[in-house]
Amino acid sequence: MRAIPGIALALLCLSATIKARSNYLPLADLGYAIHRATGYNAAGDYYNFSNIRYASPPTGNNRFRIPQSPSTDRTVVQDGMDGRVCPQASPIWYTAIARDFVDHYLKGIPFNRSTDVLDYPYNPDPRDPRETEDCLFLDILVPARIMLRASDPIRGPRVPVIVWFHGGAYTTGDKSQFTGASGLIQRSMAFGDGVVFVSINYRLGAFGWLSGPELRESGNANAGLMDQRAALRWVNRYIHFFGGDATKITVLGESAGAGSIMHHITAFARERDERDLFQRAILQSPAFIPIPDFEQQDLAFHQFLNILNVSSLDQARNLSSQTLIAANAYQVGRYSVYGSNIYGPTVDGNLVSALPGELILQKEYKWYMKTMLGQNADEGLRTTTPDAIHEDVYRRDLRRTFPQIQPNTIDYLLRRLYPPVFNGSRGYHDAVGRASSVTADYGYQCNNYYLNEAYEGETYAYLFDVSPGLHEDDVQYTFYDGDPSKRVNATVAWALQDYITSFAMDGVPRSTIGPEFTPYGPNRTMMDLGGTGIKTIRDPTDRERCKWWQLGFFY
Numbered sequence: 001m002r003a004i005p006g007i008a009l010a011l012l013c014l015s016a017t018i019k020a021r022s023n024y025l026p027l028a029d030l031g032y033a034i035h036r037a038t039g040y041n042a043a044g045d046y047y048n049f050s051n052i053r054y055a056s057p058p059t060g061n062n063r064f065r066i067p068q069s070p071s072t073d074r075t076v077v078q079d080g081m082d083g084r085v086c087p088q089a090s091p092i093w094y095t096a097i098a099r100d101f102v103d104h105y106l107k108g109i110p111f112n113r114s115t116d117v118l119d120y121p122y123n124p125d126p127r128d129p130r131e132t133e134d135c136l137f138l139d140i141l142v143p144a145r146i147m148l149r150a151s152d153p154i155r156g157p158r159v160p161v162i163v164w165f166h167g168g169a170y171t172t173g174d175k176s177q178f179t180g181a182s183g184l185i186q187r188s189m190a191f192g193d194g195v196v197f198v199s200i201n202y203r204l205g206a207f208g209w210l211s212g213p214e215l216r217e218s219g220n221a222n223a224g225l226m227d228q229r230a231a232l233r234w235v236n237r238y239i240h241f242f243g244g245d246a247t248k249i250t251v252l253g254e255s256a257g258a259g260s261i262m263h264h265i266t267a268f269a270r271e272r273d274e275r276d277l278f279q280r281a282i283l284q285s286p287a288f289i290p291i292p293d294f295e296q297q298d299l300a301f302h303q304f305l306n307i308l309n310v311s312s313l314d315q316a317r318n319l320s321s322q323t324l325i326a327a328n329a330y331q332v333g334r335y336s337v338y339g340s341n342i343y344g345p346t347v348d349g350n351l352v353s354a355l356p357g358e359l360i361l362q363k364e365y366k367w368y369m370k371t372m373l374g375q376n377a378d379e380g381l382r383t384t385t386p387d388a389i390h391e392d393v394y395r396r397d398l399r400r401t402f403p404q405i406q407p408n409t410i411d412y413l414l415r416r417l418y419p420p421v422f423n424g425s426r427g428y429h430d431a432v433g434r435a436s437s438v439t440a441d442y443g444y445q446c447n448n449y450y451l452n453e454a455y456e457g458e459t460y461a462y463l464f465d466v467s468p469g470l471h472e473d474d475v476q477y478t479f480y481d482g483d484p485s486k487r488v489n490a491t492v493a494w495a496l497q498d499y500i501t502s503f504a505m506d507g508v509p510r511s512t513i514g515p516e517f518t519p520y521g522p523n524r525t526m527m528d529l530g531g532t533g534i535k536t537i538r539d540p541t542d543r544e545r546c547k548w549w550q551l552g553f554f555y
């Protein structure tokens with residue numbers, strides 16, 4: 001084969017550049033700490049700076065409180081090799097029942113195992129060696145070109161930043177779960193200079209979401225939300241060292257990550273200094289179970305103390321990490337009712353002064369924020385109880401989820417809003433589908449409805465519709481990295497990544513392969529990202545039901 005001199009030379013230069021870049025790992029001097037890039041990814045041509053501390057250890061006396069600034073430590077150059085994961089906890093209903101049930105249901109096979117979590121043993125997952133209470137760290141991926149430009153004395157223009165809030169029902173997950181942001185970085189190059197990608201940890205389970213009046217006497221509710229805000233403040237202050245533009249921050253989150261973003265959009269809506277932590281938001285299936293009730297919050301709080309055999313928060317602060325990690329895993333594992341993980345954001349009278357949907361009704365939200373809102377075709381099934389086939393048991397389960405709901409309210413819900421009509425006219429074909437619609441509405445997609453209405457249609461909305469389109473199915477599309485062995489429709493993945501990155505770059509989603517993205521507008525237009533086509537549809541969300549949930553009659 002004859003070599004073509006121009007191309008050979010270019011390839012030679014490219015491989016020389018890659019070699020040089022992998023041999024030279026740049027430094028970022030943050031003042032309070034010095035970091036060296038942890039690695040260089042040749043395929044994506046980016047550096048990664050992993051495990052950068054953004055807050056002091058939330059341990060000992062700092063437990064269950066808002067995070068504190070990190071202290072100065074310049075004695076060593078950090079290489080970020082020391083991985084960090086916040087303590088994890090998975091409910092038995094999820095690990096022992098739900099996965100199997102969903103599998104049966106989708107295949108049309110009857111599911112005949114017990115749905116009572118007490119019939120299953122508590123088998124704690126083996127602990128991840130990276131798990132530690134001292135977990136308030138973040139990772140950065142930055143295109144090599146941008147990083148080298150940032151370290152140059154004549155700095156080039158800075159680029160937009162995407163900050164990723166992972167999902168995991170507020171009790172699981174971590175910043176490094178999806179390391180495939182190389183796809184997003186690659187796609188962003190089509191719309192400009194690219195983006196800097198940041199991924200954060202925040203406290204989970206009891207560590208981040210303990211709540212209730214008694215907790216608030218000597219601690220802070222919603223500490224996990226405060227962690228996220230601390231991380232966003234860090235990004236505002238330090239991202240320029242990595243070539244990022246702190247005036248162009250987009251927060252991207254899925255599930256619990258997006259549910260958190262929804263709370264930030266409605267938190268401190270009137271306070272100016274809290275306004276500019278980020279400019280744009282992409283909420284993928286924003287999820288949380290409404291916990292407005294102080295009594296319910298207090299029950300979880302005392303349950304946690306009882307497991308620890310202590311009677312006050314200060315005593316809990318005195319215990320070893322290991323003890324607390326085991327107690328958190330046990331409480332969430334053993335005591336979560338089907339569909340819930342006990343913990344998550346709660347109404348605390350301060351940062352969260354009411355449920356986000358209610359704050360939106362009261363026009364308390366950041367109206368200047370640009371948002372893109374994603375939902376999946378079947379959000380509810382993964383957290384829907386198999387009990388739904390017996391209406392009396394299902395009624396009991398609804399009362400467990402909403403302890404203050406009145407019997408006549410359940411009647412209204414099950415007769416009027418979600419009647420047992422299975423000919424498809426109501427959007428479901430059987431009892432499980434019906435319950436799944438209930439879950440999808442209150443737990444996920446009405447959140448998008450509230451925001452679409454609040455912004456008077458000045459949003460971009462999409463439906464992730466690759467069958468079966470379950471909750472979480474979209475995540476591997478957001479982070480698809482081109483690996484052909486993954487069961488992902490690459491066309492849909494690249495189009496989604498195009499829309500995400502171009503929106504992050506200038507507020508308008510565009511794609512080199514997908515159609516023009518029409519704003520939600522008065523026609524309630526959505527982009528349908530499906531396996532049989534990418535096209536414009538009308539929002540299928542049921543407005544009557546969402547309006548009802550927004551009014552909070554369930555408590």
Ligand SMILES: *[C@@H]1O[C@H](CO)[C@@H](O)[C@H](O)[C@H]1NC(C)=O
Binds near residue numbers: 048
């Ligand atoms: C960061 O670099 C380290 C060292 O090369 C590597 O082990 C790790 O997988 C990298 N992480 C990402 C997200 O690229």
Ligand SMILES: *[C@@H]1O[C@H](CO)[C@@H](O)[C@H](O)[C@H]1NC(C)=O
Binds near residue numbers: 109110112
């Ligand atoms: C449960 O279902 C399996 C097939 O999935 C069947 O073999 C078994 O007999 C069923 N058990 C009961 C008690 O119905």
Ligand SMILES: *[C@@H]1O[C@H](CO)[C@@H](O)[C@H](O)[C@H]1NC(C)=O
Binds near residue numbers: 307308309323327
């Ligand atoms: C609490 O006390 C019970 C009963 O004495 C014991 O089994 C359990 O291990 C104790 N838990 C902790 C966290 O000390």
Ligand SMILES: *[C@@H]1O[C@H](CO)[C@@H](O)[C@H](O)[C@H]1NC(C)=O
Binds near residue numbers: 314
């Ligand atoms: C914490 O532990 C120390 C030493 O074990 C003990 O002196 C102190 O009284 C404990 N404080 C609380 C609040 O239990």
Ligand SMILES: *[C@@H]1O[C@H](CO)[C@@H](O)[C@H](O)[C@H]1NC(C)=O
Binds near residue numbers: 425
């Ligand atoms: C579905 O069933 C309901 C109640 O029986 C009926 O009113 C409605 O017309 C039916 N719709 C369709 C599309 O068959």
Ligand SMILES: *[C@@H]1O[C@H](CO)[C@@H](O)[C@H](O)[C@H]1NC(C)=O
Binds near residue numbers: 521522523
């Ligand atoms: C809404 O739909 C109508 C009818 O299809 C169309 O005439 C109108 O231009 C649409 N409005 C917007 C803002 O897209």
Ligand SMILES: *[C@@H]1O[C@H](CO)[C@@H](O)[C@H](O)[C@H]1NC(C)=O
Binds near residue numbers: 491492534
């Ligand atoms: C992938 O999705 C695109 C867009 O919807 C569709 O045209 C294509 O047929 C899908 N490919 C496969 C293999 O299903």
